[in-house]
Amino acid sequence: MTTPPRSAPAALDTATHPRKSPAATRALTGEDAVLRAAYRLCRRTTRQHDPAMYALVQLMPAGLRPACWALWAAATALDDLADEPDVAPAERAARVEAWTVSLVHDLAAGTSSDPVRHALVDAAGRWRLDLTSLQGAMASARDDAHDRRFADWAAWRAWCNKEVVPWVEQVRHLFEQAGAPMTLRLDRQTDYERFVDGAQLTDVLTDLSTDLAQGLLLLPQEALEPFPGAEEDLLQGRWSPAVAALITELAALARRRVTRPAMTTGMHPGAAIVLETAAGLLRAQLDAVEAAGPTLLQRTPRPSVVARARLLVPARLRSTLAWSLTPLTAPTVPGPRRPKGPTPSVSLAAENTGLRPPPSHPSGARPPMIPAGRMPAHVAVIMDGNGRWAEQHGLQRSDGHRAGTAAVREIVYGALEIGLRHLTLYAFSTENWKRDAEEITAILATLQSELDEAPFRDLDVRQRWSGRPDRLPEDLVDSLRREEARTRARTGLTLTVCINYGGRDEITQAAAALARAAREGEVDPDHLNEDDFARHLPHPDMPEADLLWRTGNEQRTSNFLPWHAAYAELYFSPGYWPDMDRRDLWQAITEYSRRQRRHGAVPGRLTSPDTHHSPPHTQPDPRHRAR
Template identity: 45%
Template sequence: MRRSTTRSVTRSLSRSGRERSALDAAYDECRHLVRTTRPTEHALMQLMPPVARPACWALYAAFSRADDLIDSTEGTPEERSRRLQEWRVALESDLASGTSEDPIRLALTDSVWHWGLDLGDLLAAMDAVQRDDGRTGVANWQEWRERAHSQNISWPEQLMRMLVRVGLPVPVRLRDLPGFTRFVDGLFLTDMLRDLREDLDAGQVWFPADVMDRFRVTPADLIAREWTPEVRELIAHLTGQAREWLEGSRRALRNTLPLGPSIVLDSAVELFGAELDAIVRAGSAVLHRPVRVPRHIEWRLLGPARARAAVVWRLTLPPGRADAPARTAAAPATPGDATAPDPLTGTGLPTTRIAEPPLPPRPHRDGARPPAIAEAHLPQHVAIVMDGNGRWATGLGLPRDEGHRAGAVALRDVVQGALEIGLAHLTVYAFSTENWKRSPDEVSKLFAIMRSELLDGELLDHDVRLRWVGSPDGLPDDVVEVLRAQEHATRHRTGLTLNVCVNYGGRAELAQAGAALARAALAGEVDPARVSEQLFAAHLPHHALPDVDLLWRTSGEIRTSNFLPWHAHYAELHFTDQPWPEVDRLDLWEAVVAYTQRKRRKGAASAAPAKGAE
């Protein structure tokens, strides 16, 4: 039996002083790198909630490191490409293990574990940087835009994901918002103009060829630093285009974002607009040196914005989320009360976007691989009573809602393990009809955590079909809406079916089936004398749910608690002592292996002489 240990949720509680010091130093190195090489971006990051700023530094530093490796003038192109690929492979290994010897990768890995960032998007952006190797230019704005988006959309979306985590109801998939692509285009073009000298030093020109042709400018003209009237007109046209995109995006996005992110957006447009002004004033110097906004202009623009942002974060974020340091280094910090209406629809129903094709399962943080079990021996349906969240938190001196947040992290890993092992159906008991007996404050926070986990969208990136089992009666409208939205978005997925029981009670389900049969009998549609098990099952509100093969409960309680009494009538029972927040996919695999070792006779006699009925 594998010894139970506290998972990544509590890793920072037991970090040694040396480990904590190394992590702090890693974040400091990222901050220094961003501040010295990208002062504009660093200044904008200062408008984020203080608790999220270290992750901002880590994200940008990692992208900058990848970019620097491919743009370096040291070695041959093949050597530079190999160095980037080695760094990318090491990063993926670090992200899987949860630690790193490299300070920038250590900070990024810690941020990914802490905030639950999107690994697929992060690594895809790194791959896009890698693909630039050997590429000589772009033909038109469409190719230019594809390059810009593949490399640059991920990191602002990760910033929005962090705002969701700290309690703001913002759209995580920014690329779905009207105007956001123009915002990315404006930022990318401004950045390209600001650092034009670096590209020219490397012999690269990334402006669209058809635009340069229109102004009768060749890449060789720019690389030779020839400040001709044609080059001047080209630069003027490009700065005007960037300004148009930035201002257009502000108009399109102004009414779709909450106040805090809107301040960041406005400040970005103003500050990058100031950079465009500096580029125009620089004239021919833009070909010879990076262009920066004078400090006094930066302070004039950002001083009031910082003051407004500080006030907004304190007023709009849940208590303790605005400026508290991260309490754990590995657990995603899910918000406690992100229940405001969605800014796009005004109804609380989020804009749902799933990854197509779905991403493969995220690997276990220690690199563990699933046991080899033949498909014929796998249980088809595993149901779990995720017990012990509140008691786990209380035992650590934390509020009970911290246990529910940690339980959400555990569920993420178990779902990844279910995908890895090839499980067809997984049903989890998220909120029972009996849970309404808990304090209104705990119930409210539990629903907020549930909604935020669904909005976060990590599972939507994988081959998971989500189904809701339960009743809408009494549930908050925004929880009902997001459950229905995710059901609809994932309806065509063919991998794991994840049934989430919310406001579910087994006896209530049986009573509903009985009432439905009675109505059918009164209408003359059913002969009461011919009611069979199959007919009764067909009138269950969730009749499509298959029978449970394995029912697992954590935290040492040995009962089923009104969970799926019809569907689990012949389930194998599996009880473990560790509370749910300490569980991960290894425990699921252990339960499944134990199941395969049992004899499933369902009342039939075994081959050996039987001593009695099962």
């Protein structure tokens, strides 16, 4: 699924004689004419702005189509506002922001005077969609009102993911709520990511003429550099041999990325047909791009009616049969008199609205003042000693893991208070599968319980997961990914929890991804460097660890973050993990601040603490306190 084409008209269709509402819209039992009209408008918007997207929605179960129309029409409305011609960038950004803020109020009220938002609010309540994950996509649409440049494919991909993935995740959640989950094979994650890349690259090539007319070239410098002169020619609207070679290269790259036959293996046949047809339509679009030649810079290319019919006619027949075999859950009917105020299932807070500071330590302890130049950006923690703590207290080892969750909360609170940017916790290693089955079950159940309780829901914490999905319970993986999506746009502490993680395995995955990239012509094996490798790690934006802290009176790194912790300062403490609290984190950071970091260079003078990090108050050494 791609973002709305930038060639779409700015105004939504408000014809006074709409077509007869489809069966899916008529099925909205008990709803008034205004709501039905809103859904019809979303349907028309989808059909007019992108016939291919409309065709894909028609392959979905009829009951899900109105919600898909509402989601797509909302994405289109935002994109239109961001690209509105003859409007200054600052004004376009302000209009996107105003639309987003209005949606927050509309969700709280349960209705809207804007027809697209009215349909979206209804769909969110009807299907219990959590729209908080769209926050980053809406912010990206706002930022799209300004010039956008990308140094490399990694930066381009990050932009694409921020714009597209949250909307795709909403559709996936919609299928889940209907009882027809669009299950993605956990071992094919790279295929899904590459498919999204290919879909976005196809979209950029398709809308090249519209973007260039606005002075935009949404391609990374890394892609342009091998074709000298192509960038200048494109911006001047000139078709040249360099431009032709660039388009041929990028179209071939997009084609490879959207051709992922194994992606639908094991998926529900209805969902598989939707994705396979999407891939076919994207390839047909790329055929049109390549056939356009110089006209690509003048108008938007489209596949022929015959090419589309060859794909869509059999797909409709197959999808009708596939979905007829799947009983779907009926949506709830929220009704016009829902309680006022936002509910967790439909709230969409602005970036920092509604977030609270962490609770204070019971003792009243406050974090130490650390000079900004001495503050680590990334602290990684091996949380060791849960089982031994339990044995020491005459308890089962599983009780120690449950007790360790309180320490996790404390450390996160302390990280927020002192202003730490990145915290990575080692929760379950690939080697931990060797433990007793009862203990493994207890650890995984504890992790699931903590995710269900969501103790950091109202804190400025961006939650991420690193590790392999293999062997983990599907519910746990779904919860981890849901928290990632829900908190994606938060800007405070980035908390990465490593579950079923192994450092060598992470490096092996990166090597495999790099090999695939080389095979597909994305990188040159003869000119690889460390940055190329780092870009293919599971979390390429994770900074190097400055401090690696291990509890439990053990002094080894245990296959934890070998790439990121290559130059980390090591800190070992004797206490078991359940006995730790935020003051122990502050003590570790204080110790780090006293060390001289060399990185192989000649020792120099320590950085002068001309600025201090975080709270302007005095604080005794955190080591001097009673347990």
